[in-house]
Amino acid sequence: MTSPLPPDWTDRLALDRAHVWHPFTQMKVHEADPPVPVVGGEGCDLLLANGERLLDGISSWWTCLHGHGHPRLVSALERQAAKLDHVMFAGFTHEPGLELVMRLRPKLPPNLTRAFFSDDGSTAVEVALKMAFQAQLQRGNQRGNSARDRFGALRGGYHGDTLGAVGVGELENFMTGLFSPLLLACERLEVPEDPRREIRPDLSEWPQRLEAARRSMQAFFSSHGERLAAFIAEPLIQCAGGMRMWPPELLQELRRQCDTHGVYLILDEVATGFGRTGSFLASEQAGVAPDLLCLSKGLTGGTLPLSLTWATEELYGHFWGEPASGRAFLHGHSYTANPAACAVACASLALFDEEPVLAQAARLNQTMTEAMTALADHPGIRQARVLGTIGACRLVDPSTGQAHAPESRFGWRLHRRALDQGLLARPIGDCLYLMPPLSTPPARILEAADTLGRLLSEQHT
Ligand SMILES: Cc1ncc(COP(=O)(O)O)c(C=O)c1O
Structure with a gap:
């Protein structure tokens, strides 16, 4: 999220801050990083209030199968x-x-x-x-x-x-x-x-x-x-x-x-x-x-x-x-x-x-394997793996080969930086993964892997 929000969202975010309790969230986190305002969904993308798009790399908690707003x-x-x-x-x-x-x-x-x-x-x-x-x-x-x-x-x-x-x-x-x-x-x-x-x-x-x-x-x-x-x-x-x-x-x-x-x-x-x-x-x-x-x-x-x-x-x-x-x-x-x-x-x-939904899943499996292969040898990654349309790996500190200290909030920071690059990826602890809608075009998955590799290299330096 790099573009400014329209002015009416300032009031809405104030309302959110004052009265909403979000799931699975230490709400204090939102003092620095407010929730991301979403106004639409189109295919594998979420449309944000500031006009940007996000690839829904985790299918909005693994729900979205055929893309958002399927007619x-x-x-x-x-x-x-x-x-x-x-x-x-x-x-x-x-x-x-x-x-x-x-x-x-x-x-x-x-x-x-x-x-x-x-x-x-x-x-x-x-x-x-x-x-x-x-x-x-x-x-x-x-x-x-x-x-x-x-x-x-x-x-x-x-x-x-x-x-x-x-x-x-x-x-x-x-x-x-x-x-x-x-x-x-x-x-x-x-x-x-x-x-x-x-x-x-x-x-x-x-x-x-x-x-x-x-x-x-x-x-x-x-x-x-x-x-x-x-x-x-x-x-x-x-x-x-x-x-x-x-x-x-x-x-x-x-x-x-x-x-x-x-x-x-x-x-x-x-x-x-x-x-x-x-x-x-x-x-x-x-x-x-x-x-x-x-x-x-x-x-x-x-x-x-x-x-x-x-x-x-x-x-x-x-x-x-x-x-x-x-x-x-x-x-x-x-x-x-x-x-x-x-x-x-x-x-x-x-x-x-x-429609060939399971054939789409088979194609996504190939692309996901390609994407995880591209990430597998990154020094900040271990154990890149794929099952069907799900690609995952373990985030490690390249200097120790061990998981990042929880207090560094490495995964959360990666998530927020990926948002700026148009990608919704939200690690679970030290597990970084992609589980996009089955209809996601292969090029978008490869782009997502590229973004993650680049962000990891930047975040480690
Ligand atoms: C395997 C499994 N079972 C149950 C649930 C709970 O589903 P819900 O969040 O819809 O209550 C989840 C949610 O992630 C899940 O992954």
């Missing part, structure tokens, strides 16, 4: 809003909700037959956790006197910010630690990063490391399997945990262990779904079907909040009964299955059917 999504929204804005979903149903189920179901593993609607990724996860717990109780799957009263999760996972989701996440302990007195009981399992995703991989001893990880997963389930209602994981890549790419073989082992120990497997594809990893779902690449699947973010192509938790018929069956049986799943939200959001989701899925 088919916009007109679906307009049409539906004019017809039926909203109706409660308990006791009522509507066409866009049903069309969404009809369009999505053939793209999912066939064992997932039941769709439960909610509003965002966190609530999709809450729903899955509650469903798994209640289903275990109602299927009578308890050993001895000990209930399946806890969950299993991967170390370094992130599943959202509501308390249930925080309980199964683990972001550098900063949230899990703070709220620990309030959280679910959770046993955590470490999985290694997959060096085969790296541009400059060190594969020495990889088969042994993979085998050791498999054995420690088996040991984990031997110790905890009988107490777990469900195990939750982000398949193949832990996004908010720093784009940690983990091996499909271990996802397959996880499925086997869950089956052996009667534990439901929840796959959280909130971030990875809808082509981000190259396939429609990331779990397809491992040939693994979960018992519960969480979808959000790209579900509406990034236009409106909406989420789905898909369940198997087996799990659904444990909730079936007479009204007095007390077996129903008593959960819901005011805006559950909002018709406008469902209509936009249908339009987004229609694009997958009618």
Whole structure:
């Protein structure tokens, strides 16, 4: 942001400073660096109040799939809003909700037959956790006197910010630690990063490391399997945990262990779904079907909040009964299955059917590999890696080869300087990454990598 803002934005920013509390933000930061005023979106760009454009290099928190303001999504929204804005979903149903189920179901593993609607990724996860717990109780799957009263999760996972989701996440302990007195009981399992995703991989001893990880997963389930209602994981890549790419073989082992120990497997594809990893779902690449699947973010192509938790018929069956049986799943939200959001989701899925969206993702994978190869040997970068359309690397201090001291706020400064160069890139800790809309032209990705390389060199001198 180098051009001045129009005068009316001075008052608006004062209003923001006086009364708004932004997410995931130490608000004091905005005394020096106010939030960036955005007035429009066009394709892969955000349009700023000062007339500049930004490449949305992180798809606005991984939501925007086909580019901003896609005409088919916009007109679906307009049409539906004019017809039926909203109706409660308990006791009522509507066409866009049903069309969404009809369009999505053939793209999912066939064992997932039941769709439960909610509003965002966190609530999709809450729903899955509650469903798994209640289903275990109602299927009578308890050993001895000990209930399946806890969950299993991967170390370094992130599943959202509501308390249930925080309980199964683990972001550098900063949230899990703070709220620990309030959280679910959770046993955590470490999985290694997959060096085969790296541009400059060190594969020495990889088969042994993979085998050791498999054995420690088996040991984990031997110790905890009988107490777990469900195990939750982000398949193949832990996004908010720093784009940690983990091996499909271990996802397959996880499925086997869950089956052996009667534990439901929840796959959280909130971030990875809808082509981000190259396939429609990331779990397809491992040939693994979960018992519960969480979808959000790209579900509406990034236009409106909406989420789905898909369940198997087996799990659904444990909730079936007479009204007095007390077996129903008593959960819901005011805006559950909002018709406008469902209509936009249908339009987004229609694009997958009618346009080469997954071919676009494959092309983006090639460009992303080229971009990360260009950055891989930069002295301020380690472990450049790619999965599908996601490129990531680790930021290090070239003089030590270690992560920058947190107090230097290296990543934040890089983010702010990239904004001046027309690029939205926002590192997570020491993880610098790009996850742009699938429709981003290759030249813009290469330009972004060039900008980042240049800024890193300048910032280190
Ligand atoms: C894997 C995963 N699950 C759940 C969530 C939470 O989604 P939301 O922010 O929409 O609540 C996120 C958000 O980044 C996520 O990456």
